[in-house]
Amino acid sequence: xxxxxxxxxxxxxxxxxxxxxxxxxxxxxxxxxxxxxxxxxxxxxxxxxxxxxxxxxxxxxxxxxxxxxxxxxxxxxxxxxxxxxxxxxxxxxxxxxxxxxxxxxxxxxxxxxxxxxxxxxxxxxxxxxxxxxxxxxxxxxxxxxxxxxxxxxxxxxxxxxxxxxxxxxxxxxxxxxxxxxxxxxxxxxxxxxxxxxxxxxxxxxxxxxxxxxxxxxxxxxxxxxxxxxxxxxxxxxxxxxxxxxxxxxxxxxxxxxxxxxxxxxxxxxxxxxxxxxxxxxxxxxxxxxxxxx
Numbered sequence: 001x002x003x004x005x006x007x008x009x010x011x012x013x014x015x016x017x018x019x020x021x022x023x024x025x026x027x028x029x030x031x032x033x034x035x036x037x038x039x040x041x042x043x044x045x046x047x048x049x050x051x052x053x054x055x056x057x058x059x060x061x062x063x064x065x066x067x068x069x070x071x072x073x074x075x076x077x078x079x080x081x082x083x084x085x086x087x088x089x090x091x092x093x094x095x096x097x098x099x100x101x102x103x104x105x106x107x108x109x110x111x112x113x114x115x116x117x118x119x120x121x122x123x124x125x126x127x128x129x130x131x132x133x134x135x136x137x138x139x140x141x142x143x144x145x146x147x148x149x150x151x152x153x154x155x156x157x158x159x160x161x162x163x164x165x166x167x168x169x170x171x172x173x174x175x176x177x178x179x180x181x182x183x184x185x186x187x188x189x190x191x192x193x194x195x196x197x198x199x200x201x202x203x204x205x206x207x208x209x210x211x212x213x214x215x216x217x218x219x220x221x222x223x224x225x226x227x228x229x230x231x232x233x234x235x236x237x238x239x240x241x242x243x244x245x246x247x248x249x250x251x252x253x254x255x256x257x258x259x260x261x262x263x264x265x266x267x268x269x270x271x272x273x274x275x276x277x278x279x280x281x282x283x284x285x286x287x288x289x290x291x292x293x
Contacts, residue, residue: 018051103148134158213238
């Protein structure tokens, strides 16, 4: 059951502080999948108004080569309504909602966007939503959140906030967040949403980033949050199937179609049994490579 198809692949989602015009101006030169102008954690409290103005102006005047997102402050912060009033008229592709703990928060943001869309005379529903899961409440309410609203396109896992919320000690292996991380990927898949993985904060450690990105892909995530341009290429590589995987996936899907036309179910390919789970996995590989099946 899907709440709407994703706008596009989100392998690398780059946060840029909404108050930093210099960094925002560099975005058109970057080959990133999604650029998120951040009004929340990346902006000091005394610069929130300035960040709204800079982000809104950039969204209206700049030519982006990627998905255009804005992260508002959390629902209940007292800043979220003003964030939406400033940003939605600039018509971003989507709004990222941080610290989502229940479905009602997603629905509230959606309703505010609908009101602002009507005020602009726009068709309702074109601006999508992405929910960040960053707390124990967010994890236990994942089913409710994932099915909350038709605008919802993806779920993001916020490992640092989650660990702080439950009192976990962060480690290099990340076992302390594995349950929550897997839950976000699982519920995203169940409701037809994209799953975007945690941040790797040490942007100077590219090999560590590669390992973490590969781990995220293995867990079922389709992309990852990043905070530095140097992280773009390694993350995109990790979440893009290589040539041999694409070739094999095509062979499996083509063989499946041929056997289906003959009225056959499971079949053997290269001496191995192929059934529906294997076919679905192959279809996901092709989807990640943006190849229609």
